Amino acid sequence: MYPSGFPGQEVGSKGSFVSITPVGEVLEGRSRPTFFRGVATVCMKLFSAVQPERVYFGQKDVQQTVVIKKMVKDFLLPVEVVIGKTERADDGLALSSRNVYLGERRRGVATVLFRALSEAERAYKSAGARTRKEILGAAERVVKEVEQEQGGLEPGRRVRFEVDYISLADPETMEELEVVDAKRGGILSGAVKMLPVEEPREGEDLGHSGGPAVRLIDNIILEPEEA
Amino acid sequence: MYPSGFPGQEVGSKGSFVSITPVGEVLEGRSRPTFFRGVATVCMKLFSAVQPERVYFGQKDVQQTVVIKKMVKDFLLPVEVVIGKTERADDGLALSSRNVYLGERRRGVATVLFRALSEAERAYKSAGARTRKEILGAAERVVKEVEQEQGGLEPGRRVRFEVDYISLADPETMEELEVVDAKRGGILSGAVKMLPVEEPREGEDLGHSGGPAVRLIDNIILEPEEA
Structure with a gap:
């Protein structure tokens, strides 16, 4: 990348950089x-x-799409940003190269994030919810339900996961919203870490590489209302 | 500049930025x-x-030219950077809109920086000096001489100035050099603050606005030797 060598990944490292803040600092940017x-x-x-006419990014990495759109807008880059929608399995799980590490048991529960986000979307679209409490409350109910379901199973059957975050954010800054302005819409996004299974059963398919912890991300755009 | 408002001038302010370090941090960047x-x-x-084919910058703001050339190189910007040489008065003083604040007395001494840099250049070019000590030593002798000259005059005649820095730096990173590699050359640059006169004489031309302190910058490129 750099004629004068690799610049390093520390905040203070020297080099030539484009930074887009605050959008690059929150959510996925917080730990990196x-x-x-x-x-x-x-x-x-x-x-x-x-010097492309169009650039294509996938919806699944939603924060990346927001960073790129903001960069294109702020620097007046002469390029059109096209976002390709997230491809999903039949049950809704967003396709990801990481899914092969899940194995069958965890694969069955891995839809929890998409189902939670979908319930939040339904609260916004069908039930007219506009507050963070109402919208994310719907997502949290799904998470709690699945946690209880799994908690009732024995270690040889259950799946454990940790919600890293479920966010309701502004579509341009990705700052957390208390209330959605229906003229702007919002972004529902989340990250869930699927923990390794506790007690593998005899001959159980644990997924590639013995089924390590797998961090999954997903998102749903709350489109602004038509004027 | 920004659709979402003025980003502020603090290091931590939020916005969309291009930073070119370390070159942007040293010399003129240190205090700003x-x-x-x-x-x-x-x-x-x-x-x-x-989308220009060529961009023009003035040699006088040498650190700016280095920042821009580094940005163009690192980001592969499809533009040619053309540097226009510094225009000078007959006695060598670099033309600057600030010169009108000097007044006649200080104007006469304001060439100290250019004379110092020129002596350092002569040490490099004619006397074959390559070390920081030899090259900047030549500049310092000029400064000392002028200081002594002025120190011998009475307050109604003398001019006081402070050398902010005299630098011998790498042509691409602007990091200080101990030894000049003649294949790369270097940049001699400096900043001098001309202090207000102590005792204005009757009817003396003090320069615009009563002759405030005036900070002058100048530089000379030590060109690499021909191969």
Whole structure:
């Protein structure tokens, strides 16, 4: 990337960088403080080298799409950003190369995040909810339900997971919202860590590499209302 | 500049920025830690909006030229950077809008920086000096001489000035050099603050606005040797 060598991944490392804040600092950027700086920097260079008319990004990495759209807008880059929708399995699980690490048992429960986000979306779209409490409350009920369900099973059957975050954020800054302005809409997103199974059963398919912890992300856009 | 409002000039302020370090942090950037971040950011946006074939910058703001050339190189910007040489008065003083604040007395001594840099250049070019000590020593002798000269005059005649820095730096990173690699060359630069006169004489031209302190900068490129 750099003629003068690799710049390092620390916040204070020297180099030529594009930073887009605050959007790059929250959610997925919180635990990886230079991740979106890296994304913006390499994309700026790539766009400059290739001079494309259109660039394509996947909806699944929603924060990345917001960072790129903000960079294109703020620097007036002459490029159109096209977002491809998230591909899903029949039960709704977002396709991801990581899914192969889940194994059958965890694969069955891995839809918890999408189901939680979908309930929150339903609260917004069908039930007219606008507050964070109402919208994320619907998601939390799904999570609690699945946790209780799994908690009632024995260790050889149950699946444990940890919710990293479920967020309701502004579509341009990704700052958390207390109330959704229906003219702007919002972004529902979340991350869930599927923990390794406790007691593998005889011959159980644990997924690739023995079924390590798998962190899954997903999101649903709350589209603004038509004017 | 920003659709979402003015981002502020603090290091931690939120916004979309291009930072070019370490070159933006040293010398002129030391006392103004977000100055070159601002320069790089607005130039990136301007280049993107205008899509120019060539951009022109003045040699006098040498650190700015190094920041821009580094940005163009690191981000592969499709633009040619042209540096216009510093225009000078007959006695060598670099032309600057600030010179009108000097008044006649200080104007006569204001060449001290250029003379110091020129002596350092002569040590490099004609006397074959390569070490920081030899090269900057030549500049310091000029400064000392002028200081002694002025110190011998009475307050109604003398001029006081303070050397902010005289630097011998790498042409691409602007990091201070101990030894000049003649294949790379270097940048001699400096900043001098001309202090207000102590005792104005009857009817003396003190310069615009009563002759405030005036900070002057200048530089000379030590060109690499021909191969």
